Amino acid sequence: MEKKDTKLAVWICQGCDIGASLDVEAMEKVVGECGVSACQSHPFLCSDEGVELIKKEIAAGTNALVIAGCSPRFNTDTFTFDGCLTERVNLREMVVWSHAPNDEDTQMLAEDYLRMGIVRAKKAHLPEPFETEIDKTILVVGGGQSGMTAALETARAGYQVVLVEKEPELGGWLRNFARSFPKTPPYRDLETVDLASRVKELEEDDRIQIHCGAAIEKISGQPGQFDVSLKTNGSTTQFRVGAIIQATGWKPYDASRLGHLGYGSPNVITNVQMEELAASGKILRPSDGKPARRIAFVQCAGSRDEDHLPYCSAVCCRVTLKQALWIRELDDQTEAYVLYKDIRAPGQYEDFYRRAQEDSGIFFTKGDVVSVNETGDHNLVVDVENTLIGKQIQIEADLVVLATGMVPAAADGEAIRQFRDAKAVVDKGEAGAQLEGAKQTVERLAAHEGTDVLHLDYRQGPDLPALKYSFPDSHFICFPYETRRTGIYSAGCVRAPNDFEACAEDALGAALKAIQSVELGSRGATVHPRWEDRSYPEFAMQRCTQCKRCTEECPFGTLDEDEKGTPLPNITRCRRCGICLGACPERIISFADYSVDIVSSMIKSIEVPDEDEEKPRLLGLLCENDAYPALDLAGLDRIQHSPFIRFIPVRCLGSVNVVWIADALSRGYDGILLVGCKSGDDYQCHFIRGSELMDTRGENIREKLLQLALEEERVRVEQLSISEYHKLPRIINEFAKQIEEIGMNPFKGF
Numbered sequence: 168m169e170k171k172d173t174k175l176a177v178w179i180c181q182g183c184d185i186g187a188s189l190d191v192e193a194m195e196k197v198v199g200e201c202g203v204s205a206c207q208s209h210p211f212l213c214s215d216e217g218v219e220l221i222k223k224e225i226a227a228g229t230n231a232l233v234i235a236g237c238s239p240r241f242n243t244d245t246f247t248f249d250g251c252l253t254e255r256v257n258l259r260e261m262v263v264w265s266h267a268p269n270d271e272d273t274q275m276l277a278e279d280y281l282r283m284g285i286v287r288a289k290k291a292h293l294p295e296p297f298e299t300e301i302d303k304t305i306l307v308v309g310g311g312q313s314g315m316t317a318a319l320e321t322a323r324a325g326y327q328v329v330l331v332e333k334e335p336e337l338g339g340w341l342r343n344f345a346r347s348f349p350k351t352p353p354y355r356d357l358e359t360v361d362l363a364s365r366v367k368e369l370e371e372d373d374r375i376q377i378h379c380g381a382a383i384e385k386i387s388g389q390p391g392q393f394d395v396s397l398k399t400n401g402s403t404t405q406f407r408v409g410a411i412i413q414a415t416g417w418k419p420y421d422a423s424r425l426g427h428l429g430y431g432s433p434n435v436i437t438n439v440q441m442e443e444l445a446a447s448g449k450i451l452r453p454s455d456g457k458p459a460r461r462i463a464f465v466q467c468a469g470s471r472d473e474d475h476l477p478y479c480s481a482v483c484c485r486v487t488l489k490q491a492l493w494i495r496e497l498d499d500q501t502e503a504y505v506l507y508k509d510i511r512a513p514g515q516y517e518d519f520y521r522r523a524q525e526d527s528g529i530f531f532t533k534g535d536v537v538s539v540n541e542t543g544d545h546n547l548v549v550d551v552e553n554t555l556i557g558k559q560i561q562i563e564a565d566l567v568v569l570a571t572g573m574v575p576a577a578a579d580g581e582a583i584r585q586f587r588d589a590k591a592v593v594d595k596g597e598a599g600a601q602l603e604g605a606k607q608t609v610e611r612l613a614a615h616e617g618t619d620v621l622h623l624d625y626r627q628g629p630d631l632p633a634l635k636y637s638f639p640d641s642h643f644i645c646f647p648y649e650t651r652r653t654g655i656y657s658a659g660c661v662r663a664p665n666d667f668e669a670c671a672e673d674a675l676g677a678a679l680k681a682i683q684s685v686e687l688g689s690r691g692a693t694v695h696p697r698w699e700d701r702s703y704p705e706f707a708m709q710r711c712t713q714c715k716r717c718t719e720e721c722p723f724g725t726l727d728e729d730e731k732g733t734p735l736p737n738i739t740r741c742r743r744c745g746i747c748l749g750a751c752p753e754r755i756i757s758f759a760d761y762s763v764d765i766v767s768s769m770i771k772s773i774e775v776p777d778e779d780e781e782k783p784r785l786l787g788l789l790c791e792n793d794a795y796p797a798l799d800l801a802g803l804d805r806i807q808h809s810p811f812i813r814f815i816p817v818r819c820l821g822s823v824n825v826v827w828i829a830d831a832l833s834r835g836y837d838g839i840l841l842v843g844c845k846s847g848d849d850y851q852c853h854f855i856r857g858s859e860l861m862d863t864r865g866e867n868i869r870e871k872l873l874q875l876a877l878e879e880e881r882v883r884v885e886q887l888s889i890s891e892y893h894k895l896p897r898i899i900n901e902f903a904k905q906i907e908e909i910g911m912n913p914f915k916g917f
């Protein structure tokens with residue numbers, strides 16, 4: 168339905184090759200045919216003069232604009248006008264820079280995009296922000312390096328902070344480490360860890376409330392309104408916060424699984440145990456208390472190993488360099504043998520590595536440690552294969568130190584594995600003793616699915632979802648610190664293995680994200696990736712059939728449900744992806760400027776040539792996160808693509824409602840191309856599951872095609888990352904060719 172009070176004006180920019188490639192007068196005529204009388208063109212609309220003209224028009228009462236010119240991804244601030252809905256029509260990148268100039272098909276393309284833009288501007292509303300009370304206090308869970316830094320920096324930015332630590336004192340691993348590798352030039356000398364002054368600073372800051380020996384019992388609510396129950400010394404306190412930083416750190420990989428490397432022998436210890444020994448000032452062999460003078464450090468102990476930790480923990484090499492120098496400092500008669508796969512000392516730490524190489528008592532040997540055995544006289548023999556000299560060697564040592572890696576402390580990896588395995592058995596439902604055992608495991612671990620920190624009262628589970636290696640991370644390039652729960656950010660080793668410095672940087676990043684979350688929330692706007700978006704999903708509940716598709720498919724746990732299955736939105740958890748809109752079979756979910764009706768109307772607004780004109784029409788639904796910018800980039804490089812396809816940006820491929828496919832086919836489009844971000848474990852889908860959902864909804868699309876007696880190939884789904892932008896025109900052209908071969912849609916003209 169069109170809005171009654173819209174006063175719409177259309178502006179066509181002629182700059183950047185547009186005027187030279189298109190018949191602008193003919194386009195002005197199209198605007199008139201769409202029922203809009205106010206239409207002007209300008210040689211450079213982004214110029215001061217152009218913008219002033221638009222502002223004057225707005226001052227005279229215009230409340231909706233169509234600006235046909237460059238991509239909406241350019242000149243965004245220039246063409247944003249308070250209180251005026253602005254629809255950008257991409258004539259530059261998607262038309263004149265990617266198609267032949269002054270060509271009939273290019274002209275038709277431009278005119279169709281103009282029709283689509285006008286329909287959208289007529290139907291969309293300027294979003295009214297969702298107003299609710301937002302508490303700006305930040306809760307930091309974890310009082311180690313990351314948590315303490317996050318708390319301090321958040322407080323320094325002027326926010327109230329509640330810092331919760333499960334141990335009786337602050338400090339985390341800093342309490343166990345007396346020395347650290349260097350953080351400052353010349354990156355050669357060990358540094359002393361000064362925890363006391365950090366703790367003092369925290370304790371003296373009256374914006375920070377510290378709770379040690381405390382555990383979270385429950386967190387309910389949503390960003391801006393998280394209600395926290397905290398248990399300290401048997402008593403429960405309750406308070407409200409606006410955002411949460413989880414900085415619960417790491418724990419060492421379970422060395423008891425490294426029997427082949429000698430763990431279990433008293434003289435085989437971990438790098439964490441070595442820290443305590445070195446801090447004591449004397450390196451004495453545990454079995455007989457004699458000084459250990461030959462110490463072998465086994466690098467990657469259980470790391471970069473598919474049977475243990477497949478990843479590198481990034482810090483173990485530098486910890487070993489530090490410990491080797493430290494033990495030499497304590498006793499220059501001691502020799503250190505470092506047995507490594509690769510020494511990883513990134514950046515300036517190369518200088519620190521050199522310092523260790525220069526030490527005549529530190530020996531480096533590249534190879535694979537295959538076994539560590541006791542000799543019977545308290546000594547140990549380390550067998551090393553694949554050495555640089557091509558031979559197997561043996562090293563006799565008094566003490567062996569296993570450089571074990573880091574696992575996130577938030578998630579008990581073993582418990583998660585057990586829960587998932589047991590659940591798979593239960594889900595399969597095969598009879599037998601195994602099923603009974605699996606049921607008991609699921610029951611035991613169901614409350615927290617193997618994780619045990621935040622105790623969120625969310626339909627999707629009580630903690631941050633643990634991903635591939637149990638880290639509750641989001642995509643490490645596109646959205647670090649973000650988690651799958653809006654308003655909750657992860658920092659430090661709970662997110663990825665890090666050293667102390669990197670943890671501090673991480674904490675800053677997460678602190679900024681948490682601050683952004685409460686500030687944006689207080690303006691009724693959402694966070695990354697639709698940063699500042701003030702639209703939000705509205706539900707026409709009277710038509711809801713309680714099918715639960717929206718509650719199940721929302722990737723951010725926004726929607727709780729009542730006992731009948733009616734969705735209960737928690738709007739500040741929402742990231743406005745539109746996946747619920749795509750999921751809802753009743754089509755009752757809409758946003759002020761994005762709805763089933765708006766996109767359907769855009770699809771239907773174009774001119775479809777008759778079958779005998781042999782000009783196919785294709786619809787492209789492009790995810791606005793990677794695919795749409797990718798096509799812009801291809802345009803910037805002047806890579807040409809078929810003029811027969813009409814693109815509409817969508818918030819996420821998961822926001823595509825199958826009815827749009829049906830509408831397009833009924834309207835006479837010959838084929839539909841859907842392009843989203845890459846799914847999978849190292850996903851890039853900005854809304855986590857959108858691309859994947861499109862795959863699963865593919866069955867509905869196939870059914871629809873079957874009902875219409877159309878070929879399956881008329882609908883194609885592609886996944887692409889922005890860096891593959893040059894591939895997109897090729898994908899489009901191949902699809903157009905395939906559709907030409909299949910032939911025109913028989914519904915054309917009906």
Ligand code: SF4
Binds near residue numbers: 746
């Ligand atoms: S828009 Fe996305 S985040 Fe918001 S409720 Fe819908 S599915 Fe959930």
Ligand code: SF4
Binds near residue numbers: 713718751
């Ligand atoms: S998907 Fe639509 S019909 Fe189903 S529960 Fe959600 S709102 Fe109701």
